[in-house]
Amino acid sequence: MPKFALLRDRLLKDGVITPDQIYQPGEPPTGWLELVHDAAYVMAYRQGRLDAKVQRRIGLPWSPALVKRTCTAVGGTILTAKLALEYGLACNTAGGTHHAFPSYGSGFCIFNDLAIATRVLQSQQRARRVLILDLDVHQGDGTAWIFRDDPSVFTFSMHCAENFPARKQRSDLDIPLPTGLTDEAYLRCLARHLPDVLAQVRPDLVLYDAGVDPHRDDRLGKLAMTNTGLYERDRWVLDTCVQAGHPVACVIGGGYGNSMEDLIFRHSLLHRAAVDVFQRRRL
Numbered sequence: 001m002p003k004f005a006l007l008r009d010r011l012l013k014d015g016v017i018t019p020d021q022i023y024q025p026g027e028p029p030t031g032w033l034e035l036v037h038d039a040a041y042v043m044a045y046r047q048g049r050l051d052a053k054v055q056r057r058i059g060l061p062w063s064p065a066l067v068k069r070t071c072t073a074v075g076g077t078i079l080t081a082k083l084a085l086e087y088g089l090a091c092n093t094a095g096g097t098h099h100a101f102p103s104y105g106s107g108f109c110i111f112n113d114l115a116i117a118t119r120v121l122q123s124q125q126r127a128r129r130v131l132i133l134d135l136d137v138h139q140g141d142g143t144a145w146i147f148r149d150d151p152s153v154f155t156f157s158m159h160c161a162e163n164f165p166a167r168k169q170r171s172d173l174d175i176p177l178p179t180g181l182t183d184e185a186y187l188r189c190l191a192r193h194l195p196d197v198l199a200q201v202r203p204d205l206v207l208y209d210a211g212v213d214p215h216r217d218d219r220l221g222k223l224a225m226t227n228t229g230l231y232e233r234d235r236w237v238l239d240t241c242v243q244a245g246h247p248v249a250c251v252i253g254g255g256y257g258n259s260m261e262d263l264i265f266r267h268s269l270l271h272r273a274a275v276d277v278f279q280r281r282r283l
């Protein structure tokens with residue numbers, strides 16, 4: 001079973017959420033995907049007709065089930081963003097496909113859910129200024145490129161400098177981190193930047209990619225954070241944004257573990273932190 005359903009089940013089993021807090025997204029209309037992606041790419045991917053080189057760059061074998069999962073995850077991030085505007089805070093149990101560019105995918109990312117959700121909300125006049133806060137251990141290169149000339153969207157990526165992608169794009173703010181960085185230095189670095197970015201951008205919505213691949217046991221990350229550090233990171237991010245009056249929509253981002261159970265727990269730290277902030281701030 002893919003990790004997304006396991007995460008939902010774990011959140012229910014541990015009493016982090018109740019069934020009535022779960023919203024089921026649908027697949028977004030093609031026109032929404034095309035707010036970001038080339039129509040030819042969207043159609044070729046959906047029909048399994050991408051050429052072999054483009055498919056290989058994605059890194060996942062094509063199947064009808066993967067098409068459905070990919071589109072549903074995008075629908076989930078759009079729904080999460082709308083719920084965040086309504087309630088102040090909402091979390092997807094998937095999402096964060098930040099390596100996807102308009103005409104090709106890369107690094108397990110096919111469609112860029114963060115960019116699509118941003119464009120959908122802007123086109124519906126639900127949000128004007130958006131901050132994309134990307135704390136996945138890999139740079140949000142696709143997102144940075146998509147919004148490179150768009151002053152209404154601020155991209156902020158804090159990532160391991162030595163990690164994928166080898167060729168970085170330029171975000172509005174990039175914070176490259178040294179290999180092996182631990183909790184305290186990581187959290188200090190984040191605290192040095194986020195409040196100023198929020199004050200400068202004054203976003204109507206924050207899209208937060210809470211990748212857990214900065215964890216020390218991650219197979220693809222090169223940082224050395226602990227579960228406690230990731231939980232503190234998420235709680236501080238959410239609390240800081242919410243307290244300043246900015247709604248936050250969260251996606252889980254990357255995470256690659258040898259033990260599925262440990263990995264699911266790591267991803268669940270985001271939802272545990274969100275529940276804590278949601279209750280304390282009485283949203």
Ligand SMILES: [Zn+2]
Pocket residue numbers: 136137138211213253254255
């Ligand atoms: Zn990642």
